[in-house]
Amino acid sequence: MRLMKFEKYTKKLKKKDLESLIDIIKQENNESILANLSKSNISKFINQVIISSELNLFVIKKNKIIGYAVVAKKPHFLISNFENLKYYFLIDLVTNLKFITLFNIFLTKVNIDDLFINKKNKILISKSHNLNLLAIEKNHQSKGIGKRFLNYIMKKIKKDAQMITCETNNLRSNLFYKNKLNFRNIGIRIRLPNIMKIMIKKL
Numbered sequence: 505m506r507l508m509k510f511e512k513y514t515k516k517l518k519k520k521d522l523e524s525l526i527d528i529i530k531q532e533n534n535e536s537i538l539a540n541l542s543k544s545n546i547s548k549f550i551n552q553v554i555i556s557s558e559l560n561l562f563v564i565k566k567n568k569i570i571g572y573a574v575v576a577k578k579p580h581f582l583i584s585n586f587e588n589l590k591y592y593f594l595i596d597l598v599t600n601l602k603f604i605t606l607f608n609i610f611l612t613k614v615n616i617d618d619l620f621i622n623k624k625n626k627i628l629i630s631k632s633h634n635l636n637l638l639a640i641e642k643n644h645q646s647k648g649i650g651k652r653f654l655n656y657i658m659k660k661i662k663k664d665a666q667m668i669t670c671e672t673n674n675l676r677s678n679l680f681y682k683n684k685l686n687f688r689n690i691g692i693r694i695r696l697p698n699i700m701k702i703m704i705k706k707l
């Protein structure tokens with residue numbers, strides 16, 4: 505059996521790795537804004553994450569990439585790092601009629617999505633690291649890899665982070681963070697088609 509390796513990615517992905525990663529994003533994070541973009545724009549997003557000092561790409565490699573995570577040192581870096589790309593992304597979503605995704609972006613822009621988060625928690629979230637995206641390839645799920653991967657990531661970022669937050673859109677992933685990694689719920693974010701639960705953990 506091929507050895508499994510967790511790593512923080514800092515160099516450009518090879519074509520084969522990029523393709524495996526895009527497949528996982530499209531299949532496992534299909535409600536995310538990213539998954540609704542074209543392959544060429546997903547590649548632009550990934551390359552920006554790799555070159556940014558404020559965003560990190562972590563991957564799990566076996567004979568190919570079987571899992572990944574994107575972590576932002578602060579949530580607002582997920583906006584500021586894509587200023588130059590935002591029109592590519594918007595045109596892509598409009599031309600491909602991704603109205604639900606566009607509506608979710610609108611909710612964020614007008615600050616309606618955070619209506620049910622209290623002021624103290626909003627400040628806490630804004631200062632914390634944010635696990636923005638995470639997925640393990642279907643065939644490798646429920647084998648303890650996700651838990652080990654997140655423990656690896658949290659150990660890596662601990663030296664310059666105190667708290668980490670994430671969002672879940674279904675009960676099963678919420679239970680993953682709660683039961684396996686001791687995250688706790690601190691609010692909800694309004695999104696379509698599902699309400700997101702915001703979770704936090706002290707590092």
Ligand SMILES: CC(C)(COP(=O)(O)OP(=O)(O)OC[C@H]1O[C@@H](n2cnc3c(N)ncnc32)[C@H](O)[C@@H]1OP(=O)(O)O)[C@@H](O)C(=O)NCCC(=O)NCCS
Pocket residue numbers: 532533638639640641644645646647648649650651652671672673674676677678679680684
């Ligand atoms: C959530 C996820 C990252 C967990 O990784 P994993 O390697 O499967 O996790 P572990 O084996 O360490 O722990 C298993 C737990 O993860 C959760 N889980 C497993 N498969 C899942 C899936 N398809 N969707 C959501 N949660 C899942 C369950 O809580 C599971 O516990 P159970 O086996 O007792 O039901 C992974 O299952 C996944 O990529 N799911 C789809 C994408 C997703 O939900 N990403 C998180 C976005 S918030």
